[in-house]
Amino acid sequence: MLLNQELIRLIQHPLHGVSLVHANDDNVSTPHSLSLDEARLMPLPQSARIWTLTDSGERYQSTIELSRREQLYQLAIDCEGKGRFSLDMNKKSLTVDWQKGGTGPAHYIQTLAISLFLELNNTLCLHANTLVKDNQAYLFLAPSRTGKSTLTSAMTEQGYQLITDDMAALYQRDGVFVVYPSWPKVRLWPDSAEHFSRTATLQNTTSQRVHARFAKKEITFKKSLSHKAYPIAGMYLLDRDEKYDHPVTISTLPASHGLILLMQNSMLGDAYKALRIDATRMAHIARLLNTLPFQKVTYPTGLKALARVTSELDKAIVTAPK
Numbered sequence: 064m065l066l067n068q069e070l071i072r073l074i075q076h077p078l079h080g081v082s083l084v085h086a087n088d089d090n091v092s093t094p095h096s097l098s099l100d101e102a103r104l105m106p107l108p109q110s111a112r113i114w115t116l117t118d119s120g121e122r123y124q125s126t127i128e129l130s131r132r133e134q135l136y137q138l139a140i141d142c143e144g145k146g147r148f149s150l151d152m153n154k155k156s157l158t159v160d161w162q163k164g165g166t167g168p169a170h171y172i173q174t175l176a177i178s179l180f181l182e183l184n185n186t187l188c189l190h191a192n193t194l195v196k197d198n199q200a201y202l203f204l205a206p207s208r209t210g211k212s213t214l215t216s217a218m219t220e221q222g223y224q225l226i227t228d229d230m231a232a233l234y235q236r237d238g239v240f241v242v243y244p245s246w247p248k249v250r251l252w253p254d255s256a257e258h259f260s261r262t263a264t265l266q267n268t269t270s271q272r273v274h275a276r277f278a279k280k281e282i283t284f285k286k287s288l289s290h291k292a293y294p295i296a297g298m299y300l301l302d303r304d305e306k307y308d309h310p311v312t313i314s315t316l317p318a319s320h321g322l323i324l325l326m327q328n329s330m331l332g333d334a335y336k337a338l339r340i341d342a343t344r345m346a347h348i349a350r351l352l353n354t355l356p357f358q359k360v361t362y363p364t365g366l367k368a369l370a371r372v373t374s375e376l377d378k379a380i381v382t383a384p385k
Contacts, residue, residue, distance in 0.1 A: 066085055066099070066100070066101055067101065069167045069168065069169050070085075070099065070101065070159065070168065070169065072169075073099075073169045073172065073173070073246070074099060076244075076246070076290065077093045077243070077244075077290045078172070078173045078177055078245045078246065079173070079177055079178075079181065079188075079227070079230065079231075079232040079242075079243050079244075079245045080093050080094045080095060080181075080186075080232060080234060080243035080290075080292070081093060081094070081095045081096065081097055081177055081180065081181070082095070082096045082097070083096075083097055083098075083099040083157070083172075084096060084097070084098055084099065085098065085099050085100065093243070093290065094234065094243075095155075095180070095181070095184065096155065097155055097156065097157045097177075097180060098154070098155065098156040098157070099156075099157050099158075099159070100156070100157075100158050100159070101158070101159050101160070101161075102158050102159075102160060103160055104137070104147045104149050104158060104160040106130070106137065106139065106147070107130040107131075107132055107135075107137050111130040111131055111132050111137075112128055112129070112130045113129055113130060113131050113334075113337040113338070114128070114129040114331075114332075114333075114334040114337040114338075115127070115128050115129075116128075116332045116333075116334070125140075125141065125142035125143075126139075126140075126141045126142070127139070127140055127141075127142075127175065129179075129331075129334055129337070129338075131338075134151065134152040134153045135149065135150070135151050135152075136149070136150040136151075136152070136179060136183075137149050137150075138150070138171075138175055138176060138179060140171055140175065142166070142171075143165055143166040144161065144162070144164075144165040144166035144167060144168065144170070144171065145161075145162045145165060146159065146160055146161030146162050146168055146171075147159075147160045147161075148160075148168075148171070148172070148175075148176045150176065150179060150180055152180075152183060157172070157176060157180070159172070169246070170229075170250075170281075173229075173230065173245050173246055174229050174230040174330060175330065175331070177230070177232070178230055178232070178330035178331060179331065181232050182330075182331065182335070182338070182340060182344070183338065183340070185343065185347075186232050186233065186234055187232070187233045187344065187347045187348065187351065188230055188231070188232050188233070188329070188330045188331075189202065189204065189230070189231050189233065189325065189328055189329060189330065190204065190207075190229065190230065190328040190329065190330055191203060191204045191227070191229075191230070191231040191298075191328065192211055192212065192215040192225065192227060192228055192229065192231070192249070193225070193226050193227040193231045193242050193244075193293075194215055194218055194219075194223040194224065194225055194226070195223065195224045195226050195293050196221075196222055196223045196224070196380075196381075198293065198294075199293065199294060199295075199296040200226070200241070200242050200293035200294065200295045200296065201223075201295070201296060201297050201298070201299065201380060202231050202242070202295060202297070202298040202299065203215050203299050203301055204298065204299070204300050204301065204324070204325075204328045205300065205301035205302075205303075205328075206327075206328075209301065209303055210301065210303045210364070211301055212228065212249040212250060212251055212255070213251060213255040213366075213369070214301060214303075214362075214369070214372070214373070215228075215249065216249050216251065216255070216259060216282065217259075217369045217370075217372075217373045218373050218376070218377070219284065220370075220373060221373050221374065221376075221377040222377075223377075224247075224284075225247050225249065225284050226242070226244035226245065226247060226293070227242065227244065227245040227246075228245070228246070228247070228248050228249045228250075230245065230330055233295065233347075233351065234292065235347075235350075236292065238354070239294050239295075239354075240294070240295045240351060240354060240355060241292035241293060241294050241295060242292065242293055242295055243290060243291075243292050243293075244290055244293075246283075247283065247284035248281055248282060248283050248284065249281075249282050249284075250280070250281050250282070251280050251282055254366065255366065256280040256282065258366040258369075259282075295355060296355075296383075297355060297356050297357075297358065297380070297383065298355055298356070298357045298358070299313075299357075299358055299359070299360050300316065300324055300357070300358070300359045300360065301360055301362075302359050302360060302361045302362070303362060303363075303364045304361055304362070304363065304364065305363075305364045307361055307362065307363045307364075308363050309363075310375055311360060311361070311362045311372055311375035311376050311379065312360070312361040312362075313358050313359070313360055313361075313376075313379050314358060314359050314361070315356060315357070315358050315359075316357045316358060316359055318352050318353075321352050321357040322348060322349070322352060324357075325348050325351070325352070325357075326348065356383075360376060362375075362376070
């Protein structure tokens, strides 16, 4: 089946170290490759369901279901967009069945579908945005709707390049954790998008509405010209505080606290036990905490404070021991 235009654009660049290929397309040199196609998918029986996540908020409600039959996995998603992915680990193939209207499948492919594939291939995936400066990568973690995309977008004004949004895949290379680029996009609520349009911080970008029912905008940055791996120099937990009106504070998190936070900021919630990879994954997280600093960034809320916050945060990052 021919791919729709959204998926054709998606396969033009590898995502998180994974080349998506269709028909006889040639893939570039990446750690992994998945064939990508579109087709009508029959849901696996209810008895095959191994995990369900329901998340509700003021502006949304989302449900994710994961089913398994031997080496065939299905992700059913009902959020800002609705559809189904089928991942065949034997054939290394990903099939998409997506409904028209709402957010298209690309966002969920580069986050949920690829994180499922990579976690099953022994690669740790975290809910994080990745910025690169001076050939070093920095992970920024925070729960959804707490300003992660806004702050990391503002950091591009300090000379950083956004290389992943919402998900970072952490590969291990000779004792070093590295991350590959994905699509350079963020999704911003109207007040943040309007702020950047006034300050021209997001220069040379394009934007589009992500859903007919939401005013949220998808902001696209300039793509990375290469798909090389960047060594990770640090991880930062963002702690935006409405009552905080002091210079940015960066403090080291205790290992025990860091372990809990990394588990909470995993891409697939608590699905890892159902996937029977939780013990191996815990060992990866422990190794990560023993290898890289994990620090909390406390900073004031509000768009007016962004310029000061990003300047102070950049100085702290640049002067941190490498």
